[in-house]
Amino acid sequence: MTSTDAASQNQKLLLIDGHSLAFRSFYGTPVDVFVNSQGQHTNAVHGFLSTLLSLIKSEKPSHIVAAFDLAGGTFRTEEYGEYKGGRAETPQEFLGQVELIQRLLEQLNIPSVTVERFEADDIVATLAKIGQQEGMEVEIVSGDRDAFQLVNDTVTVLYPVTTGPSKGIRRMDPAAVEEKYKIPPHLYPDLAAITGEQADNLPGVPGVGPGFAAKWINEYGNLDGIIENKEKIKGKKGEALREHLDDVLRNRRLNRLVDDLELPITLADAAEFGPRDPETLNELFDELEFRSIRQRLAEVFSDLAQAAAARIDISVESVQTIESAQEFSDFVEGALAAITAAERPVAVPERLARALVLYPVVDEDAAEAGNAHEQNLTGAVLLGGARAGWIKFAEIDAATEKALSDWLADENQKKIVFDTKLNVKSLAARGFRLAGVVEDPVLSSYVCGHVPSARRRFFEAMMEDLTDAYLRTEFPKAEVKESAQGELFSLEAEVDLEYVALVARYIQELAYALHADLAEQNQLKLYEEIELPLATVLAQMERAGIAVDSTVLAELKDHYNTFIKQATEEAYRLIDHEVNLGSPKQLQAVLFEELELPTTRKLKSGYSTDAESMADLLTRIDPDSKGAQFLLALQMYRDYTKLKQTVEGLQKATAEDGRIHTTFQQNVAATGRLSSTDPNLQNIPIRTEEGRKIRGAFVVDPRTVDGQQYSTLLTADYSQIEMRIMVHLAQDEKLIEAYESGEDLHRFVGSEVFGVAPEDVTPEMRAKVKAMSYGLAYGLSRFGLSKQLGIPVEEAAQLTVNYFKRFGDVGRFLRGTLKEAHQDGYTETMFGRRRNLPDLGSSNRARREAAERAALNAPIQGSAADIMKIAMINVAARLEAEGLKTRMLLQIHDELILEVAPGEEEAAAAVLSEEMSRAVELRVPLDVQVGSGTSWHEAGH
DNA sequence: GTGAAGGCTTA
DNA sequence: GTAAGCCTTCACA
Known part of the structure; x- marks a missing residue:
């Protein structure tokens, strides 16, 4: 192998038909999402760059050139005035985008080539020929089918499909062209001449489509062969061919690409692509108001830089x-x-x-x-x-x-x-x-x-x-x-x-x-x-860690066990046999086959037996029936089994020091929250009285360790912190005022939405707007709201309308959040914490909408997490600075639990509530509720 | 043993 | 509708 061969072996030339790709990008990228503050649309620029980056990443070209058309005539319009005529006017939004693309290419050091009187296609054809002569592999990105004539063993056309289900790049190699048109690529212009090309305003033979054209070409070898034998072709189609032969010949002259142009560049100019000057490039991105794609660009080119550089050994001397x-x-x-x-x-x-x-x-x-x-x-x-x-x-x-x-x-x-x-x-x-x-x-x-x-x-x-x-x-x-024994160690x-x-x-x-x-x-x-x-x-x-009273845990376990036993026996008695109540599969057999209860929502296999479905079933069947009694027993079994499992988990997790040492995960929650594992102490029951008893097992340590004692547990939680953050971020003056006045927020909202005096807001009204307000922070839909409240979708929709009529700033804030997330590909909290949401660009609707809901929630939940983290750091610092022995034990998202040393009760409560409420200054007050007692249950009251 | 499915708890 | 972790069952290695 000669050195030249070696050099060209891995070389790949990527040729881009610039206008063609820009147009495809324009139609494949949402127009209303990509507009900068100057009102310049940028969707084609974004789509173009996005495709370019993917291609660089996947195709790994060594050379890149973009070719563009020039305004004004070409040799084709000189011959045929109507060439490419009759096209709809360029959309207003497309204007200026090609110039921006060219500026971007310049910053990426990718040559943009134009030649007077010729089209981008001709430039591409010329470069493809040169590349081929140099022994390079050539890939042409073009949405213009004329490029298919260039396809051969070393030249491929990458045809962008920007809409529809098969969105992406279609790789047209000789086999793909032949598969689609039933003729080899070099005969494609012959076929196109016969059928005509609508996009170029070139009429062909009426009534003759690609099928017949291909049939003739295969029968007579090529267009010349067809013309020689034109009299042999029978029927209406033969007649039409003879009649429109001039058109066909003209089409063939016009669709032949010129491949021997004089170009202002050489291949060497195409080999040095990559960002020229990061600052200028960033200025351009600022102007375009592109954000997330910068990261992709940086990644693509740092990959290239790293692949190009000799790998440096990471080793120890x-x-x-x-x-x-x-x-x-x-x-x-x-x-x-x-x-x-x-x-x-x-x-x-x-x-x-x-x-x-x-x-x-x-x-x-x-x-x-x-x-x-x-x-x-x-x-x-x-x-x-x-x-x-x-x-x-x-x-x-x-x-x-x-x-x-x-x-x-x-x-x-x-x-x-x-x-x-x-x-x-x-x-x-x-x-x-x-x-x-x-x-x-x-x-x-x-x-x-x-x-x-x-x-x-x-x-x-x-x-x-x-x-x-x-x-x-x-x-x-x-x-x-x-x-030796074959064991791994x-x-x-x-x-x-x-x-x-x-x-x-x-x-x-x-x-x-x-x-x-x-x-x-x-x-x-x-x-x-x-x-x-x-x-x-x-x-x-x-x-x-936090101390637990193991006696209380043991008693609770016994207590729960008696109910489990009772529920199990009752369930078995009702159906005359045993069944594993913990097995959804066995339950399905009992409920829907044996007891023939009405079916519930569908799962992957069978019907749901979850608590919600069971509660719903109970409303639909005779309360005295065997089925209803079985369901009640099942509910009891489930409730108490769950609690027993929780207790057992805590027993297992109790260390030798009589305390439970959870692990807080600081790097796993997408929004910036902490999580708690081994065991999870952030989901200890509270909603039911029976569950709440478990909190009574978390106690202040009765012992004296290293001379240190503790007297009480102190808890403090932020009241409605996520709602307050939403109001703050939305800057809704009416809601800010409501919070400042100390009024019950949901009552206030209810009076506005339903147009009644605050004292006339009924519990139902309050419940509705409360669900609505929280729903907003979760990215709610009217479907979700209607399900949550058990009201018709129309009523939920009307409620939403009324809500936003009164609190327009909240609606504007949420819409703005979503728009920014779409533009950037990520959301940010008040403290700049990002959450990347790549699924916002998904073509799968369910995924995209899930990402949109996450985008609405992440800044709110994440800001709350940031605020709590700041409070924790400040609480710890203050306790130390004041020489207090009181210590922080747990965080449950909006709640902190401290173990207080004797005599420090007042000081600790002051530190806790002060540092929590002043962690950040919002437009609304940050209310903190404090409680204390010898157990978590007691302190939480 | 491992992983998915189904279910349940919290903020 | 958001965000987590953990349990049991069951089918498969």
């Missing part, structure tokens, strides 16, 4: 074992100096230029034996650049431990830590305090929109996913070898130093890439002022 205080300080100094010296794929962000990776290493054996909520540490890896140090806790003297301890607690010694919350806990268990964490990939990736799926929340999976996404390489997995019992140091190096490179992404997305503030400090607060809460 040396691992030094640190055994003395002197070695420790020498190492820290050396590692800090090594940061900038190391070779790496990503530049070091300035804020991380003097930060070392801290990677505490878990003792696997001890971890399995000990309790799960704290890891047992065997030592720690420190790393700067490619230099690693290893400190084994068991093998250092007091002076070394002191040096390490001081370094960990010094907030001026900056650290990069993967999972701050976990490591603050683990280090605390060993008596170390951790401060100065400036980067945590768990949190930065979350803020950047990376929400790990439930199954990929563990360390290795996250490292794999983030390494793939940000470093474009593979994360090396821990080695697992087979033992990890070799990490004896710490594999080389490996853990390498992991630290990957954490470092991820930190750099993620931190840069944070800065780019303008989210450093949210990250540094909320998420990072919150991690330490949460670590303290998890470490504290």
